[in-house]
Amino acid sequence: MIRKLLQSSLVGLLSLNIGALGAAEVKPEDAVEYRQSVYTLIKWNFAPIGAMVKGQVPYDAAAVARHAAFLETLSKMPLEGFTPGSDVGDTKAKPEIWKNRQEFEKLMGDFQEQVNKLNQVAGSGSQTAVKEQFGATAKSCKNCHDKFRKE
Amino acid sequence: MIRKLLQSSLVGLLSLNIGALGAAEVKPEDAVEYRQSVYTLIKWNFAPIGAMVKGQVPYDAAAVARHAAFLETLSKMPLEGFTPGSDVGDTKAKPEIWKNRQEFEKLMGDFQEQVNKLNQVAGSGSQTAVKEQFGATAKSCKNCHDKFRKE
Numbered sequence: 001m002i003r004k005l006l007q008s009s010l011v012g013l014l015s016l017n018i019g020a021l022g023a024a025e026v027k028p029e030d031a032v033e034y035r036q037s038v039y040t041l042i043k044w045n046f047a048p049i050g051a052m053v054k055g056q057v058p059y060d061a062a063a064v065a066r067h068a069a070f071l072e073t074l075s076k077m078p079l080e081g082f083t084p085g086s087d088v089g090d091t092k093a094k095p096e097i098w099k100n101r102q103e104f105e106k107l108m109g110d111f112q113e114q115v116n117k118l119n120q121v122a123g124s125g126s127q128t129a130v131k132e133q134f135g136a137t138a139k140s141c142k143n144c145h146d147k148f149r150k151e
Numbered sequence: 152m153i154r155k156l157l158q159s160s161l162v163g164l165l166s167l168n169i170g171a172l173g174a175a176e177v178k179p180e181d182a183v184e185y186r187q188s189v190y191t192l193i194k195w196n197f198a199p200i201g202a203m204v205k206g207q208v209p210y211d212a213a214a215v216a217r218h219a220a221f222l223e224t225l226s227k228m229p230l231e232g233f234t235p236g237s238d239v240g241d242t243k244a245k246p247e248i249w250k251n252r253q254e255f256e257k258l259m260g261d262f263q264e265q266v267n268k269l270n271q272v273a274g275s276g277s278q279t280a281v282k283e284q285f286g287a288t289a290k291s292c293k294n295c296h297d298k299f300r301k302e
Contacts, residue, residue, distance in 0.1 A: 041185065041188050041189065070224065
């Protein structure tokens with residue numbers, strides 16, 4: 001019981017912090033639009049790296065580096081969009097995100113770590129390393145989607 | 152005539168470059184969704200700074216710095232979304248963007264410069280400087296919207 005209370009307070013504190021960072025008073029529909037926009041931008045930058053490492057378009061190291069740098073910043077953005085009470089409307093976010101916040105934040109952290117590594121290898125110039133790390137990053141996306149995103 | 156040809160070639164080269172960075176083959180509707188998402192994120196990060204400098208919510212220097220850093224990266228993103236032929240569908244982008252690309256890119260550059268300054272003063276900790284630079288940045292938004300965005 002004590003543990004539950006402590007956990008609940010911690011979640012409350014985290015939410016307050018995220019709320020303060022995100023905006024004064026965020027409407028649920030604005031939070032949904034925000035986080036969907038973040039994922040649109042993540043896809044926009046991630047897909048061309050995929051097309052290049054798969055050989056569908058010519059490899060362009062400068063473009064990979066640019067997209068990877070954008071991705072590193074973008075990976076820090078989704079979390080604040082999952083505000084309390086925003087599991088409503090036109091969203092693929094499962095209610096489990098709010099019920100199992102700790103696991104959700106862990107998987108988001110994994111994703112951030114993989115993107116960080118992708119950005120590092122993008123600067124190294126090794127196409128093989130980028131290809132491998134692209135796969136690891138895609139897997140971190142899938143791990144979270146499988147658990148927390150509706151099909 | 153020669154000058155016109157040169158200008159047109161330059162625009163062509165710039166467009167090619169942006170295309171290569173953005174994605175292999177971008178559908179106009181995806182470009183529209185992309186750039187609208189960028190602006191959603193810009194608003195998400197810009198509005199809370201506004202609320203703070205206007206005294207609507209308590210000033211939080213760490214939150215201002217975080218939003219300003221995100222804005223600096225985000226300000227580099229819209230341009231590649233205005234791909235050739237994407238003045239279609241559900242967009243507020245005026246056709247003038249594609250007819251007068253040089254002026255559009257100049258105003259986008261002004262915006263990037265003002266956001267860069269905002270990020271610098273956000274780190275300085277001076278609330279007065281942030282307030283002033285918030286105003287200058289908002290003006291750079293308006294300058295472009297007045298000319299290139301439908302009401």
